[in-house]
Amino acid sequence: MRSAPTWDPRQYLRHSGHRTRPFLDLLARIPEPPTTDGGGPRIADIGCGAGNVTALLGHRWPTARITGFDNSPEMxxxxxxEFAGPTxxxxxxxxRAGDAAHWTPDEPYDLIVSNAALHWVPGHAGLFARWIDGLSPGGTFAFQVPANFNAPSHRLLADLCAAPRWRDRLGGQGHGVTAVLEPADYLARLTELGCPADVWETTYLQLLTGDDPVLDWVKGTTLRPVLTELATGSPSDAAERDAFLDEYRALLREAYPPGERGTVFPFRRLFAVAGKPR
Structure with a gap:
């Protein structure tokens, strides 16, 4: 049984501008939430990570009571x-500690949101019904997920993990994050639950700078399970980790050659905003 990925908030936030932009685009499409008790709205952020986008919810709705849930102690x-406390x-x-795969609303929420987290949860569309049940009438469920799993960055990682040198230890890695559905499937799931929904996709042409920027990007997300598997702390494993990264780095350099102003890294993302009828 493989270990859960160990997360590194500082590595993740190295590209915080590009990582935050899809959430801002999602946030712009979320309607004003109702309030359940006459005060500020009650909001849940599922898979809140390092809390930087949870804080943006506080900026948008400064009277809201907002709880971020995540299963990473480091995050x-x-x-x-950085962010807990009054707004x-x-x-x-x-x-609070909470795993999206098992999270159930314990009180009515006016907004339940998830940013770049549900792709780690196989079968997450099957959870939508209980989350929407936990919304107050007129509330909103909104999420954004990466959908870049057929990109060279992911295909090369999966192929390398399956190569003869690595397959005994890493076979199957790189294929695990494939839980994302197509936009039409999300639309069907949400409307079948009685929720009018707006579903769309965007491909961001991210211009990354620095040495080996695509490798630096995936070190914060997609590569975490592999790095966790290779990180036992022994000198031999440190050498194995470096050898794996050297091979992957060479593949990424060929797939994503740098230009004069940086390295273009196309990134597809899917979005959905669904409203619970009043």
């Missing part, structure tokens, strides 16, 4: 340190 510690408008941000 939660960073979120607590300028009298609301509050707090963070």
């Amino acid at each position: 939660l510690a960073r979120a607590e340190e 300028a408008g009298g609301g509050r941000l707090d963070f």
Whole structure:
């Protein structure tokens, strides 16, 4: 049985501008939430990570009571340190341990949102019904997921993990994050639950800079399970990790050659905003 990935908030946030942009695009399409008790809206952020986008919810709705849920102790510690506490408008941000695969609303929420997390949860569309049941009437469920799994960055990683040198230890890695459906499937799932939905996709042409920027990008996300598998702390494993990264780096350099102003890294993302009828 493979270990759960160990997350590195600092590595993840090295590309925070590009990682935050899809959430801002999602946030712009979320309608004003109702309030369940006459105060600020109650909001849940599923898979909140380091808390940086949870804080953006607080900026958008400064009277809201917002809870971010994540199953990574490293990410939660960073979120607590940087963002937990009262907001300028009298609301509050707090963070709790919670796994999206098992999370169930324990009170009515006016908005349930998830940013770049559900692709780690196989069968996540089957969870939509109980999350929507946990919305107050007129509430919104909104999410954004990467859909870049057929890109060279992912295909090369999967092929390398399956190569003779690595397959005994890493075989199957690189294929695990394939839980994302097509946009029409998400639209069908949400409308079947009685929720009018807006579903769309965008491919961002991200211009990354620095040495081996695509490798640096995937070190924060897609590569985490592989790095976790190779990180036992022994000198021999450190050498194995470096050897694997050298092979992967060479493949990425060929697939994503740098230009005069940086390296173009196309990235497809899917979005959905669904409203619960009043």
